[in-house]
Amino acid sequence: DAGVIQSPRHEVTEMGQEVTLRCKPISGHDYLFWYRQTMMRGLELLIYFNNNVPIDDSGMPEDRFSAKMPNASFSTLKIQPSEPRDSAVYFCASSLYGRTHNSPLHFGNGTRLTVT
Amino acid sequence: LAKTTQPISMDSYEGQEVNITCSHNNIATNDYITWYQQFPSQGPRFIIQGYKTKVTNEVASLFIPADRKSSTLSLPRVSLSDTAVYYCLVGDTGRRALTFGSGTRLQVQP
Numbered sequence: 001d002a003g004v005i006q007s008p009r010h011e012v013t014e015m016g017q018e019v020t021l022r023c024k025p026i027s028g029h030d031y032l033f034w035y036r037q038t039m040m041r042g043l044e045l046l047i048y049f050n051n052n053v054p055i056d057d058s059g060m061p062e063d064r065f066s067a068k069m070p071n072a073s074f075s076t077l078k079i080q081p082s083e084p085r086d087s088a089v090y091f092c093a094s095s096l097y098g099r100t101h102n103s104p105l106h107f108g109n110g111t112r113l114t115v116t
Numbered sequence: 117l118a119k120t121t122q123p124i125s126m127d128s129y130e131g132q133e134v135n136i137t138c139s140h141n142n143i144a145t146n147d148y149i150t151w152y153q154q155f156p157s158q159g160p161r162f163i164i165q166g167y168k169t170k171v172t173n174e175v176a177s178l179f180i181p182a183d184r185k186s187s188t189l190s191l192p193r194v195s196l197s198d199t200a201v202y203y204c205l206v207g208d209t210g211r212r213a214l215t216f217g218s219g220t221r222l223q224v225q226p
Contacts, residue, residue: 004159033214035216042216042217042218042219043160043203043216045211045214045215045216048214056210056211058211059211091159091160093159098209098210099208099209099213100147100148100150100165100205100207100208100209100213101148101165101167101208102165104150104152104162104165105152105160105162105214106162107158107159107160107161108159109157109158109159110157110158110159
């Protein structure tokens, strides 16, 4: 089991550019989550999917953010256009079931995004 | 959303037992209590989960009193490598179960 794989590990871009973050969940996991972590706001849930369908995107900051899951093994989080305040570590996680019981979140190592 | 309250930080020394308490006064009947550990530059990692009484695994113990309004994560004989942020989550399904609080930053000294 390779765990949740995120790419790239680091991304530096200029304000106004499009940024795409990628995630490969653990095989067989039905749920995929995108989180953002900053010193000021901690870990925030942005959006999560069940069987490739977005279930709750109420945490997505604004229309500049979009997430897709075209198949069970791949998801993207896109920011267009990026702004300096988007600088953060973005984590992807997956879980087997939607219930907390016996279905913990498995996190990737994150993508550190810096927007200058 | 379920709200949890934890100490912001704790200090300990190698070999000591560390107890981190989380308050969750509005826990619901179906809610489970889950603890995660996060090292710098890594995503959170599941430690332990429980519903009531006591749960123990190879890493930690979780104590939950009868009213379930709080829980205590116990780390026996900590080492320097236990220095991390520890998060308590309460819930069963949906966004409520997926919300991380501020966590407790544990610093273990030699």
